Amino acid sequence: MARDLDQTIFVAGHRGMVGSAIVRRLKVLGYRHILTAGRDDVDLTDQAQVQAYFERHAIDQVYLAAAKVGGIQANNSYPAEFIYQNLMIEANLIHAAHQAGVNKLLFLGSSCIYPKHAEQPMREEALLTGTLEPTNEPYAIAKIAGIKLCESYNRQYGCDYRSVMPTNLYGPNDNFHPENSHVIPALLRRFHEAKHRGDREVVVWGSGTPMREFLHVDDMAAASVHVMELDDETYEANTSPMLSHINVGTGVDCTIRELAETVKRVSGFEGALTFDASKPDGTPRKLMDVSRLKALGWQASVTLEDGLQDAYHWFLDNQDRFRR
Template sequence: MDLNSKIYVAGHRGMVGSAIVKNLQDKGFINIVTRTSTELNLINQQQVNDFFESEKPEYVFLAAAKVGGIVANNTYRADFIYENMMIQNNVIHESYKSNVKKLLFLGSSCIYPKFAPQPLKEDYLLTGLLEETNEPYAIAKIAGIKMCDAYRQQYDCNFISVMPTNLYGNNDNYDLQNSHVLPALLRKMHEAKINNDKFVTVWGTGSPLREFLHANDMADACVYLMQNYNDKGFVNIGSGEEISIKDLAYLIKNIVGFDGKIVFDTTKPDGTPRKLTDTTRLNNLGWKYKIHLKSGIQEVYHDRFL
């Protein structure tokens, strides 16, 4: 990509999309195209066709998706598979028709089998059954990866895919009903501190291990791979490091300055015992994460709550 290349970032208002836009701007790219969902409905084939015909972007970051937590994924199963497949079908196909030079598609860690070995290697895709609660979303994302490979094979399109680990950062979701564990803990601890609560309850035993990556690192990896990776399949993007939910809770407690106790509700489920990506392929391509968890959470907490 040249600094004046026309780059379309789909989903620029989301946590990943907004981080990609910022990363590109910080690197000096000056021709970034964005559209809100009201300006361009990516589910509408004609609107996407008209957009690509008029704008003719050279590079595409496909970060747009319908996303949600476990409850939303399990409740609106039809919506999640339909809307996500329509979004990626339209953007990928129109990118082919418009001779886009390169496209990057973002997958999700739920594409891996529920009982895949740890750490998760890219080769484990489609080697077992998926987690039932978010299967429709996962199938849509797997279809997107395979679609990029199919267009690469049949039409020689340079379409690549990436698979991010658990992300946190600016523009994260802090809704306690459907947010992920890190932003939920940040909000819980902050509100407990403000209200002088004596304790905060955390679901489960605290023993599960999770990997986290700042969205700014994720964006940097996406831009790096857009310039340095041109193969089929996909690349895991993560830190390759993990922390227990218990240690994460105490880390956030110290960052927030909450003086009360942490109570683990062992009647609640723990979820998957371990979820760690194998980042060997990414590291061998020359990229490694830079933002360590403590400093990353401190930055996010200050930005969102202070």
């Protein structure tokens, strides 16, 4: 698809890790009219406010990166908020986009949409073939609903609403909260603080053997724009009306031990690294099959160590945000 740099693009969720990366990517590519809105401008869970917002602005494309997100503890503690807010945000935005005549939209989901025991690496076809991980089931159901909303508006109204499912993301604007963060920001902060306290060791939960895949958020943003800009013929040749979502990842995983050793090196911590095998490991492996995305002409370029360096430097520059 030819790139029209004068189109007005609404990035919903621009203050989050993924949304802010998409804004950066669009600016690098030369897009001149990027529309963003904070909660003071529009409450995305309020249908009337969202509809009014679309009526006020002539929007050509939407990147739906807005979501309520959190780690296992947050998902377990607030399941009602996770399913309600995410359902409302995506339903309001997708429906308002359709009513306003916005034909192009990209919905960002999550790898947690796949069954807990999905075959590895997880292919797009695994969706709805088994039970979900109980701890984040409400969030996963909301994200599955977003995929099906896009597919339904495409089928009934001829819209061009696409969906991408990222693997575990990290990078600038990540959440480094000591209790509610994901594994990479949690480890970066733990090793950093241990270094400055002069600790002799850092203990990581579990055996260190589970394998996980990690994608830098700038790669996620590049992949998102790439999928959005694909011409219809290329996109449709690699998807179907009932299987329209596309996995986004590196296609490469590492053990938690390897991750922790890399974080240790990046942070400059010189003490010992030990693992508490009495603590739970979680799922043994979680890897995305990204063959469909590669067939569409995109693959990740940021190495894990380079990406961790970038995330760590961002944390150092923004520590005041995360002080208790």
